[in-house]
Amino acid sequence: MASDIDWETALGVPSDSIDDDIKGTDELKLSNRLYKTEEEIERFTVDENLGDVDRAIHLLKNGAAIQKSSVITALPSLLEDHNSETRTRVLPTILEAIPSESHDFQVAVGKTLIQLFSKSLLPPKAAMMVVAVAKKMIASRDNETVEIWTDVMIAAIKSLPLETIENEILPEVLLEGRTAQPAALRMRCCRVLGAVSERMEGRRIEELFFRKAMSLCQDTDYEVRACMCNQLNAIARSVGHQLTKNQLLPEYMELLMDEEDMVREAAIENLMKLMDFLDADAKRNMVVPLWRKLCDERPAGVMVLIAREFGGFMWANKDQMTETDARTFLTFYQSMAMSNSPEQREMLTCVGADGYDRNRLNRVLEAMSNDDSKIVRRRIAGGLHEVAAILKPTSYTTLKTVFLRLLSDREVEVFHALIKNLDRILKCFAGRDKEVAFGNLQHRRVENVLTSFPATTVISAPEASPRRPPPTHPTSRTRIDLLEQFENFTEYFDSSVLFDQCVTVLFQLVTAGNLVVPIKEVVIRCLCQFLRRLRRSDYREQVFRLLQDNLKNSPTYHNRLLYIRLLTHSLTQFSTSYFRNNLLPSLLDMTKDPVPNIRLSILHLLPAIRKIIRIPADSDLLHRLTEVLGEFATDTDRDVGRCAEEVFKGFGGTVGGGKGLASRAAAAARCGVGGAHGIGLNVDAIGRGSHSGLPPDAGGMTSAEEMEDRMKEEEEQLILSSEWENEEANKKRDMEEARQEFSRRLAEREV
16 A cells, blocks of 8 residues: 555655655555545545534534534634524534543634624623633633633623623632732733623722722732733723723823833823823823823833824824923924934824924924934835825925935835825925916926926936945836826926926836836826826927827837827827827828737727717718728738627628628729728718617717717817916016016116
8 A cells, every 4th residue: 555655755855865764664654644444434424415504513523623623614604604503503512522622623612702702693692601611711721722712701791691791700700800819810800801891881890890900900910900901991981081080090190100111001002092082171181291291201111102102192182282281292202203213213293384393393304304214214205295284385395305305215115105195295385376277386386396306216216325325226116106196297297397307208118128018008198198288289299299209100019009008098088089180090000010919909999989980070080990991801810800800890890691801801802892881881870870780889979978078178178278378377477577677677776
C-alpha cells in the first residue's frame, strides 16, 4: 500500500535526502494518515438522505473532529434556516458535549455563540442554557477558554430575562468582586456590571451595585481600576445626568490623575466618549477645568493620547470655554505641535477662521507642512481642504505658502494626499468672485497656483535636495488621481493658463510610450474636457489640430486607437450638433485605416452615431455612413466583414436569400450602384426607427436624451458667448488699469 506513495512529493524533499530508516518511519505515519480502515470509513460516512438538522446531530455525536467543527461553523445558517429545531435539538447537543470535547472545539463553540448573541439569534431560554455551561467553562484552568467563555456570558446578558440577571448573575459576580478575590475575578465582575447596566434602570443600578462599581474604581490593582473605568460610560447613561455629575465625574477626575498610565488612558478615552451625554454645566464646571489640569501637568505616559483626543475635546466643548480657556489650550496646542515626538505632531484641528490669525495657528500649520516626518506632512496634506473650508474668505492668502510647499513635496504619499481633495481646495481659493464661472478671477489667485503647479510630477518626481532623501516616484494611482483633477481645472482656471500649463503636459503623456493604458484613458478624458470647455475658440482649434496631428495621423496604431476612444468619449460629452459638424468627419476619414482593429472600432461606433442623425436634415450624412458600411462589407478582414453584417441588420437592412451583405455590396459595386439602396438599406426606416429589423436602442434618441442634448448645446452656446464677454471684460479692465495708471502719474507730476 505504502509503496505507491510518491514520498518525495508528499514530504516536499528530494529523494537523495531521505534516509531509508527515516523514510520507513515516515511511510508508516503517512500511510496511517492517508488510508482508513473499512470500520473507520463506515463510521465517518453520513447518510445522504438525512436532513440538515439530523445530519448535524449525527456528526456531533459520531463524527470526526473536523466534521464537528463544520457543524459549529454552520450553526448561524442552521439557526436562520431551521430556527426552532436548531434551538431545541442541535444547541442542547452541542452544550452537552462541550465539557468532554477538545480545547479547540470549546473555543470554536464560544466564538460562534458570541456571534449568535450579537445577531440576537438566541432567545432568553437558550441564553439561560448557554450561561449555565459558561459558568462551568469559566472554572477551567486554560486561560484562553476562560477568556472566551467570559465573553460568552457577557454577550448572553443582553438576551437574559431581567429576573435571571438580578437573582442569579448579579449575586455571583458581586461575590467575585470582593477584595479578597483574585484580580481576574474582580475584573470579570467589572465587565459583567458594565453589561448589566445596559439592561437595568438607573434606580435599580443605584440600589444593587452602584457603590460596588465606585469601590472597584478605587481597587488596589491598577488593571481592575482600568477595567472598571471602561464600564463607567454604560453606567452613566443608565443612571442619568444628576448622579453622573455628582458621583461619576468626580471618580473620572481621580482616575485621570491616577499614578498608572493604563488607568489614565482608560479614563481619557471613556470621558471623551461621554461628551455627547454630558450637559453644558458639567462640561463647563468639570470637564474643561480637568483638561486644563492635564495640559498643565503634561503626564509623559499619556501625551500621545491627549494629542489624539485634543481635537475632539476642543470641538465638543467649544461653546463652554472662556477666552482664557481658549488661549490656554491653544498655547498648549502650539507647544504640542512643536514637540520632538512625531506621534504628538500628527494632529491638526482648527478652531475657526476668526481665531486663526489671532492665535497664530498659521505658524503651527507652516511648521507642520515643513516637518521632517512625512507622516506629519501627509496628515496636514490630507486635511488641508477642511482648513480651507473654515478659512474660506481668506483661505488663499493664508494657505498659499503651505499649499504650494505640500504640492511640491518630494514624498509622493504627501502629494497624493493633497491632490485627492484638490478640487475642494481650489473651490475655496476661488472665493466668492462671481467671475469664477467664466475663468476671470479678479486677482488671478487660482492662476497663480497653477503657474506654480509642478506639472512634471505627472510624469516623474521632483528633484532631490540636500535636506531630504531622494524623492519617491509617483505610482500609476497617483498619476490617475492627479489627472482626474485636471478635468475640474476648467471650472477655476483661465483658458490661457490651462492651454500654456496643462495642454503640453497632456500631449506629452498621451504620446509617451512608457505609460499604461488607464493613464492614457484619463488623459483622453481631460483633453476631451478641455476641447469642450476652453473658452477661446483659437485654443480649441489648436487642441483639435494637435489631436489630429499626434493621434489621428500618427504612424503608431495605439495612438490612432486612442483617437477613436476620444471620439467615443466625445459622443457622451458634446452635443449631437457639435459632434456631427466637428468630429464626425475626422472619424469617417479613418475608415481606410490599414489596421483591422481600427476599422472594427469605427464599426462599433456606427450604431451610436446613427442615433444622432436626424432625417431629413442629415440625409447626406446618412448616405455617407451607408457608403462606409458598404466599403466595410467588402473588407478583406473576416472580422470586419462579419461586424459590418451585424451593424447592417441594426440599421434596418434585410439579410436573406442566402446572399449576404458582402456579396450584395460587391455586386452593387460591379453594377455601379452605390449608397444605401445599393446594399438594400431602408433609409426611411432608419430615419423613422420603425423598421422591423431595428433594435429598440437604435431608433433615435429618447425624449430624455434629447432634453440632455439641448442642455449641452445651450452650454456650448454659453461658452461661445462668454468668450466674447471675456474679451470685452479684459478690454475694459485694461482700459481701467491704464486710466488709473495715468491718473497716478498725473497726480505725482502735480505734486
